[in-house]
Amino acid sequence: DIQMTQSPSTLSASVGDRVTITCRASQSITPWLAWYQQTPGKAPKLLIYKASTLESGVPSRFSGSGSGTDFTLTVSSLQPDDFATYYCQQYSDFPWTFGQGTKVEVK
Amino acid sequence: QEELVESGGGVVQPGRSLRLSCAASGFTFSAYVMHWVRQAPGKGLEWVAVIWYDRSNKQYADSVKGRFTISRDNYRNTLDLQMNSLRVEDTAVYYCARGQSSMDVWGQGTTVIVSS
Numbered sequence: 001d002i003q004m005t006q007s008p009s010t011l012s013a014s015v016g017d018r019v020t021i022t023c024r025a026s027q028s029i030t031p032w033l034a035w036y037q038q039t040p041g042k043a044p045k046l047l048i049y050k051a052s053t054l055e056s057g058v059p060s061r062f063s064g065s066g067s068g069t070d071f072t073l074t075v076s077s078l079q080p081d082d083f084a085t086y087y088c089q090q091y092s093d094f095p096w097t098f099g100q101g102t103k104v105e106v107k
Numbered sequence: 108q109e110e111l112v113e114s115g116g117g118v119v120q121p122g123r124s125l126r127l128s129c130a131a132s133g134f135t136f137s138a139y140v141m142h143w144v145r146q147a148p149g150k151g152l153e154w155v156a157v158i159w160y161d162r163s164n165k166q167y168a169d170s171v172k173g174r175f176t177i178s179r180d181n182y183r184n185t186l187d188l189q190m191n192s193l194r195v196e197d198t199a200v201y202y203c204a205r206g207q208s209s210m211d212v213w214g215q216g217t218t219v220i221v222s223s
Contacts, residue, residue, distance in 0.1 A: 034209035043202055043213035087152055091208050094166040096154040
């Protein structure tokens with residue numbers, strides 16, 4: 001199975017901050033990586049697919065980059081609605097696997 | 108609008124069975140690969156199973172292989188998950204999701220609690 005490792009596990013930030021979350025795969029998955037946002041009690045929401053393609057309706061302050069085994073999700077200017085948990089997920093091979101999540105909390 | 112609605116969750120004793128359903132609307136259900144994903148209390152997301160548009164291929168996580176069965180009815184626009192031999196560690200919110208590649212439409216989830 002492909003292991004996905006996110007860092008950090010928790011990130012403290014303020015509104016307006018630039019935030020970066022990293023995700024590393026145990027083998028090359030290019031470009032089959034997605035990023036999701038989840039708030040408490042809600043279903044995950046797709047933000048980015050194919051490593052860097054923004055899902056329709058997602059604000060442009062979200063961006064994804066990377067290739068091979070190393071990927072990043074960047075929020076250029078954190079907004080109040082962005083305090084949430086973020087997950088990366090590979091869909092290169094079954095079983096699909098998620099990272100353990102990164103919680104972005106208020107500093 | 109595109110919508111998925113899960114049902115069938117509840118409290119069940121270890122070793123018993125439960126069947127979850129997911130009703131799809133607002134899109135051509137038969138054209139999409141469909142998944143089940145679960146989330147244990149306070150934990151991350153775990154992919155559970157997938158079924159191809161035409162039921163030609165099914166895949167399962169090792170943790171549920173041999174106990175869970177995914178199925179679909181493209182006439183009724185429904186996705187099911189038959190869960191047998193349930194374990195305490197199957198306790199989770201179960202989501203159905205649409206996904207050709209990444210998963211772009213999710214249901215609100217249904218809660219399964221396995222407890223004696």
